[in-house]
Amino acid sequence: xxxxxxxxxxxxxxxxxxxxxxxxxxxxxxxxxxxxxxxxxxxxxxxxxxxxxxxxxxxxxxxxxxxxxxxxxxxxxxxxxxxxxxxxxxxxxxxxxxxxxxxxxxxxxxxxxxxxxxxxxxxxxxxxxxxxxxxxxxxxxxxxxxxxxxxxxxxxxxxxxxxxxxxxxxxxxxxxxxxxxxxxxxxxxxxxxxxxxxxxxxxxxxxxxxxxxxxxxxxxxxxxxxxxxxxxxxxxxxxxxxxxxxxxxxxxxxxxxxx
Amino acid sequence: xxxxxxxxxxxxxxxxxxxxxxxxxxxxxxxxxxxxxxxxxxxxxxxxxxxxxxxxxxxxxxxxxxxxxxxxxxxxxxxxxxxxxxxxxxxxxxxxxxxxxxxxxxxxxxxxxxxxxxxxxxxxxxxxxxxxxxxxxxxxxxxxxxxxxxxxxxxxxxxxxxxxxxxxxxxxxxxxxxxxxxxxxxxxxxxxxxxxxxxxxxxxxxxxxxxxxxxxxxxxxxxxxxxxxxxxxxxxxxxxxxxxxxxxxxxxxxxxxxxxxxxxxxxxxxxxxxxxxxxxxxxxxxxxxxxxxxxxxxxxxxxxxxxxxxxxxxxxxxxxxxxxxxxxxxxx
Numbered sequence: 001x002x003x004x005x006x007x008x009x010x011x012x013x014x015x016x017x018x019x020x021x022x023x024x025x026x027x028x029x030x031x032x033x034x035x036x037x038x039x040x041x042x043x044x045x046x047x048x049x050x051x052x053x054x055x056x057x058x059x060x061x062x063x064x065x066x067x068x069x070x071x072x073x074x075x076x077x078x079x080x081x082x083x084x085x086x087x088x089x090x091x092x093x094x095x096x097x098x099x100x101x102x103x104x105x106x107x108x109x110x111x112x113x114x115x116x117x118x119x120x121x122x123x124x125x126x127x128x129x130x131x132x133x134x135x136x137x138x139x140x141x142x143x144x145x146x147x148x149x150x151x152x153x154x155x156x157x158x159x160x161x162x163x164x165x166x167x168x169x170x171x172x173x174x175x176x177x178x179x180x181x182x183x184x185x186x187x188x189x190x191x192x193x194x195x196x197x198x199x200x201x202x203x204x205x206x207x208x209x210x211x212x213x214x215x216x217x218x219x220x221x222x223x224x225x226x227x228x229x230x231x232x233x234x235x236x237x238x239x240x241x242x243x244x245x246x247x248x249x250x251x252x253x254x255x256x257x258x259x
Numbered sequence: 260x261x262x263x264x265x266x267x268x269x270x271x272x273x274x275x276x277x278x279x280x281x282x283x284x285x286x287x288x289x290x291x292x293x294x295x296x297x298x299x300x301x302x303x304x305x306x307x308x309x310x311x312x313x314x315x316x317x318x319x320x321x322x323x324x325x326x327x328x329x330x331x332x333x334x335x336x337x338x339x340x341x342x343x344x345x346x347x348x349x350x351x352x353x354x355x356x357x358x359x360x361x362x363x364x365x366x367x368x369x370x371x372x373x374x375x376x377x378x379x380x381x382x383x384x385x386x387x388x389x390x391x392x393x394x395x396x397x398x399x400x401x402x403x404x405x406x407x408x409x410x411x412x413x414x415x416x417x418x419x420x421x422x423x424x425x426x427x428x429x430x431x432x433x434x435x436x437x438x439x440x441x442x443x444x445x446x447x448x449x450x451x452x453x454x455x456x457x458x459x460x461x462x463x464x465x466x467x468x469x470x471x472x473x474x475x476x477x478x479x480x481x482x483x484x485x486x487x488x489x490x491x492x493x494x495x496x497x498x499x500x501x502x503x504x505x506x507x508x509x510x511x512x513x514x515x516x517x518x519x520x521x522x523x524x525x526x527x528x529x530x531x532x533x534x535x536x537x538x539x540x541x542x543x544x545x546x547x548x549x550x551x552x553x554x555x556x557x558x559x560x561x562x563x564x565x566x567x568x569x570x571x572x573x574x575x576x577x578x579x580x581x582x583x584x585x586x587x588x589x590x591x
Contacts (some may be wrong), residue, residue, distance in 0.1 A: 051482045053401070075488025082482035085347050088533035095534070102476055103488035109472040155487070 002026045002062070002191060003048065003078075003159055009056035010043055017043050017052070019215045025208070027158070030185050030192040032202040035212030035227075036236055042083070044212065045163045048193060049080040062158075075103035080161040081253045087136055093147050094132040097122050100154025122153040126180065142173030148178065160184070162194040166201070174198075178205050180184035199236075203227050204237040204250045211235055233259060262343040272530055276544040280328075283548040285466065286314060287324040287555045292562065312526045323448040326512060327568070328547035329460040330445075331519060333509040335546025336463050337502035338520030339538055343474040344498045345405040345428035351521035352506035354412040355499060359419035360390020361510040362441070366423055369437045370430045379440070380455055387507030388500075390419060395499060402492055443569030445554050452512045459508035464543060467503060471535035473496070500576070512517030516550075516569050522576050523549055529583050549576070 008021035018040045025031045033041050046052035048059055050066050059066045101115045123129045126146040136147050152160055167173040182205055184190045196202045202209055203223040211219040213235045232240050239256040284296040293315055303312035336549050341350040364386025398411040427434050473494055476484045481491050527542045553571040
């Protein structure tokens with residue numbers, strides 16, 4: 001079960017952006033997609049989160065084609081945090097987070113007691129309870145990212161899809177967001193799919209890594225299988241050295257030069 | 260101005276707008292060649308059906324004031340919807356071709372077939388809707404991107420405006436008759452116009468009360484909205500048609516008064532914030548009040564001459580709007 005993509009092809013005009021993508025994730029795992037710029041990572045995330053229709057192939061949620069499930073029903077199980085989003089300058093944290101309940105509300109769109117409790121819980125979980133009445137626009141980058149994540153949590157999804165959740169954040173906020181993702185994965189059994197640029201972070205926080213290159217998946221496996229200098233050389237055109245990080249129990253790499 | 264936070268404050272502002280709406284209603288009916296007090300208005304309508312006051316109020320002022328209010332409601336709702344679905348502050352009924360489409364159709368009738376002048380409302384209405392559908396169709400490419408829609412709207416509008424200007428160039432002797440329509444005016448309004456616009460205004464007002472949450476979600480961005488389970492394309496199409504119907508019905512009755520649809524939603528937003536649960540009702544009352552007040556001014560300012568309300572709207576509305584904009588920015 002989980003999310004599965006079969007034979008996905010995407011074209012922008014004449015250009016083939018994704019070629020015959022096969023992708024499968026199991027429940028409760030963190031899967032990271034890595035790859036150079038323009039390799040199709042964001043496109044793939046868009047296909048998985050039904051924001052883009054592939055010209056061939058389909059995505060299956062628990063064995064059922066996404067196309068045949070009402071978009072609201074999907075939203076009860078999959079939450080997405082895209083890169084491009086829009087905020088009114090006066091929206092407050094609590095309001096943003098409560099939008100996460102949208103797929104669960106009835107015709108009248110009223111938040112019931114249960115919904116309000118879930119919104120509280122989501123703000124608690126992301127450490128935003130003290131900010132609930134603050135305008136999101138006045139928060140720091142990391143807090144703002146946490147507010148958006150709280151919104152997706154309020155959806156109570158089984159699967160969370162994030163497109164570059166650490167971009168534009170400084171290293172401390174990057175860690176904060178990734179630690180939060182890891183914690184949610186552990187405590188809630190949340191399945192996570194995300195795009196990351198930093199290979200070391202991908203190696204440290206993922207159960208599985210998919211490597212995209214030029215529109216195809218060229219390799220996939222556990223971080224220890226993926227973080228190899230020959231593969232990094234082939235895909236990213238960098239000469240590098242791989243070391244073991246005893247404290248975090250993962251591999252890490254140090255780039256030497258471009259080849 | 261105090262920073263707006265909390266529901267109580269928003270409710271208070273909304274109450275203020277409702278009061279302003281009621282006040283404007285009585286000011287509009289009470290002023291003109293004959294001045295009538297609010298009490299006199301109520302008395303005349305209810306008890307003195309054979310008095311001069313009754314004639315003035317019932318046959319002249321009441322229909323005109325009601326049309327003014329409804330036009331304001333329709334245009335400001337239309338603009339509020341469009342600014343939301345396109346997430347663009349410059350979006351207005353003009354962008355989806357309501358003015359150019361409605362205007363061209365009305366001018367074709369007024370200039371080429373003046374005998375059928377009574378077809379102008381219907382023609383303007385269909386013209387507006389057709390222009391909207393045309394623009395929507397042109398900007399469709401595996402979904403409609405707001406920016407593409409706006410650009411297509413600008414292009415189509417300028418094409419249709421070329422048609423309008425062409426007509427006016429070829430028939431200079433008939434231009435005088437269409438000026439009133441081009442600027443937008445409320446003179447010679449009767450109960451017939453009330454009947455034309457009322458169904459759309461009522462339908463629009465009811466629908467937007469049911470749908471504010473959808474617009475709030477759409478404001479977060481297409482992909483976020485999809486993730487939350489909103490069918491983005493379907494919702495956007497429905498809203499575009501709704502706003503075209505609203506603005507088209509207003510244009511068909513008073514002519515090209517598009518300015519209301521751009522400025523009033525902004526003013527409302529500056530006062531009450533961008534949550535559509537409050538923005539919609541606030542836009543209804545503020546839009547109605549502003550058009551009623553401007554129409555009153557257009558009648559009494561240079562009495563006995565009457566100037567088209569569109570001129571007053573722009574001459575007063577634009578500076579006031581700029582003032583609000585500056586003042587708000589100083590706080591942030």
